[in-house]
Amino acid sequence: MTRPRFDMGRLLAVARKEVIQLRRDTRSLVLAFLLPVLLLILFGYAITWDVTDVSTVVVDHDQSTRSRELVDAFRSSRYFTVAPELDRTAEIAPLLDRGGAQLALVIPPGFGADLESGRPAPLQAVVDGSDANTAGIILNYTQGVVRTYDTRVRFAGQTLAPPVQVRSRVWYNEELRSRNMIVPGLVAVIMMIIAAMLTSLTIAREWERGTMEQLAATPVTRSEVVLGKLLPYLGIGLADVAITSLLGVWLFQVPFRGDPVLLTILTTAFIVGALGLGMFISAATRSQLLATQVAMVLTFLPAFLLSGFMYAIDIMPRALQAITYLVPARYFLVVTRGIFLKGVGMDELRTQGLLMIAFGALGLFLAIRVFRKEIR
Amino acid sequence: MSAVEVAGLTKRFGQFTAVDQVSFDVRVGEVFGFLGPNGAGKTTTIKMLTGLILPTAGRGTVAGFDIMTETEAIKSRIGYMSQLFSLYGDLTVEENIGFFSGLNGVPRGKRDARRDWVLEISGLGDHRTRLTRELPLGWKQRLALGCAVLHEPSLLFLDEPTSGVDPISRRSFWDLIASLAATGTTVFVSTHYMEEAEYCDRLSLMNRGRLIALDTPAGLRAGYREPILELTVDNASRAADALQDNPVVLDAGMYGRLIHAAVRDLEEARATLPGFLSEHGIALSDMREIAPSLEDVFVSLVRAEGGAPP
């Protein structure tokens, strides 16, 4: 039997049917449009690693000009919120226990005198270390304030300058806002949700109900089915990218420095790959429930945890790092962050771009292959 | 005393009246058949009787307890088997039996004996450790029935227990029902298989939420007034179509290659039908009056009540 020729009309018929079903399927629509917005608001607005307003308590046993100068230095830093002074060191422990303060500074008697006479003047800083990340950042800030003050005191009236000074510049994310890292990354995570969850909802359902076999009885070819089914989801995916990007830029002032066209092209390739993978899983499991679960574990969770979206890959153990090479979202994240924050073009993103296209091709291949078994 | 006694039983879901002013009673020890087309309100009625849903209006008792206020007391005295196969497929035969006897409060000392009894009547003695989902449907249904009567209820509700089961399994299932009834259990069973209706002591017919007939099978047949002609023709399907338009014929249906035609007037039909059929190019080789089957009775009753629900 000769296979019918590829026919755009049939492809569009499949796509149209898919759109009609999607429009009537509230669950899918919620998933497709509400979830991205919810994630964006959660990540863009509520959730941040940025540590500001460190609640700080001070016990000043010295009460000298120098000790007051030091406390003022903390007070004028935007990172610390200094509470009225405590009288006794014993008051610190309950505060830290209850989480009432994150940092306690204890200035011992004779601090000012030591400084004036050139002896090392001890200063105690106690930080609630239970959240290592926050504690590390707080200690960093503390050291920064102390060093600046220290330099000012030691080199005051000297002709000498500090031997080495660091002039630091931060690129791409000048104010060091975690939002700027998260929002471009969300694009990739949302794509994975769509691929994993939406296809399991709608495509696995078709297998479950047997309507997929019904398609086999028509002259439609597998590439028409696959492409026809892909088109609407591709549309949703691109719409989500647009929503996420625009909200990110307008609402959260995330910079967009690159080329929107390049982003669209590479995103398209990524979505095609992700959707193909989702279709493959749906067809392989044939059950909505199982498909959702498998897709969750295989696509969404890695995109979330092992892509560098939230946690830097560099510092993972080797074995886990090796796994991250298999996570397509890892490469896509380089693309989105590169285009959003760095404003880089195809030249810098050549490797990732090729990988995206390879991923897209792989997804299509997998999807069409799976259909071959069933349809002719 | 009646096992079930209801009056004016009504259930509305929003605007839709699923059960409309239904009144009947079921005598202790009888097999009470409950018939009607799909959507007639049979399942809703059974759910009200078993305490699964509360009626919108009406009153009644089941096993002597009020269906509005004493549903918990009812539940411990009845057995129920629903349309859907409703045992746990991932438990073994024995585990299912054990679970339901614990759930229904079979005393510990009697559990082994009851289990052996269920295994025996369901013929599953050799399969007690098999997962239930691996059993053929007919066996599952017998096991489900066994589980429903583990606690020896005086009243048993069966909601289309045999749908989808092959005829031989259906037959043995009904043998089981008969033996339960013989020990004094009242059986309330809904079905849409007409030959099963014949096994019942009394039958009721529901249509569009209302009870339209209630009598013994013989009584129902006797009350049937329209004569039935059985026609032997060369083309039954064309004949059935043609006869629908004949004014003397109330209803014509195919029974294999025969036609059963309910007619308004026997003599007129005998006189006119041969000519009518030959006008339509259909050869009639035989025509005789027959006793109405239960199916004829129900079709006629439902038609008189405005047809089956859409």
Place this chain on the structure above:
Amino acid sequence: MTFALGASAERVLQLVMKEFRQLMRDPRLARIVLIAPVIQLIIFGYAVSTDLTSTPTLVVDHDRSVASRDFVNAFTSSGYFRIVGRSDQPRDLVRALDRGEALVGLEIPVGFARESQSGQGAVVQVLVDGTNSNSATVALGYAERIASAYGATLVPTTLPGGVDLQARAWFNPDLSSRNYNVPAVVGAIILLVCLLLTSLAVVREREIGTLEQLMVSPMTARELIAGKTIPFAIIGLIDLAVVMVVALAWFAVPFEGHLVTLLAASLLYLMSCLGVGLLISTMSSTQQEAFMASFLVFMPAILLSGFMFPISSMPEGFQWLTALNPVRHYLVIVRGVFLKGAGFSAMAAEFGALLALGTGLLWIAAARFRKRVT
């Protein structure tokens, strides 16, 4: 009355046993109960670490002196930076950062040796890729500290002593994020298990029609709820034990508090989780819907719990919102018990909140559940 109570307990027991039998035969059990904790422990024990090491760094050394090489060595020997390339072209710095080959660029000016030793002071430039704001902040801090420590070796000893900062981190002295994250995994696991297993177990019975069978039995709605939640509470507690053993034996997380405190908090927390699981079961008619709903609840509950992101950094409105999140209160207690050795009195507010949320959620769920099944 004792008889009625006995019969009721018997029915609950039967249901619990049945539930366990089914769980044992269900491959999903392994997936949810075993694999989820293992994956989470691996991720949060290993992958999630903000302890910065070997940041890829590109060096542009215009001075090419012994001093500049010493300075670069000070960077590499700290362990925080790893040199991935050297160049004399500032252009390469831009390229490396653009392509993500390096996250930090260190540029040493001509005359570094002379200026740093003459008292005039040298200025080195550190460029940081700020994309990951977190790592960037930490890297900047390290760079400044290394530079200042290097400078101290050059300064004549006649200079005044300066401030000697003695920083100590309480509760977690070596600032290991593992100590913070691993105990918290238990909060996520219990939530996941209760949400998924409870809702799936109820919805599955609805799907196959056995729920109706249970409802015509003498079993009351209350007994049904008990029978449907107790098994998953037990599994939640088993997961608690698993996470504890792994945390203490494998990751050597300190355990300063009392097991009783943790157990009490876990029981209160289980009430909330089971309540939400039951609620989901009343709102879903298929297992797939229940799975999705669980996911939609689980994600924000975890993100807004302080598990990974500090609550104190959230906007005030969201901080208030998190007061309604049982996970938040439970994590405070879990971490308090593990790291601070805190007892009831220090965490009375959290215990109170868990009790209130637990009873409230369970009550609402039970009411809705009864309405739905009867």
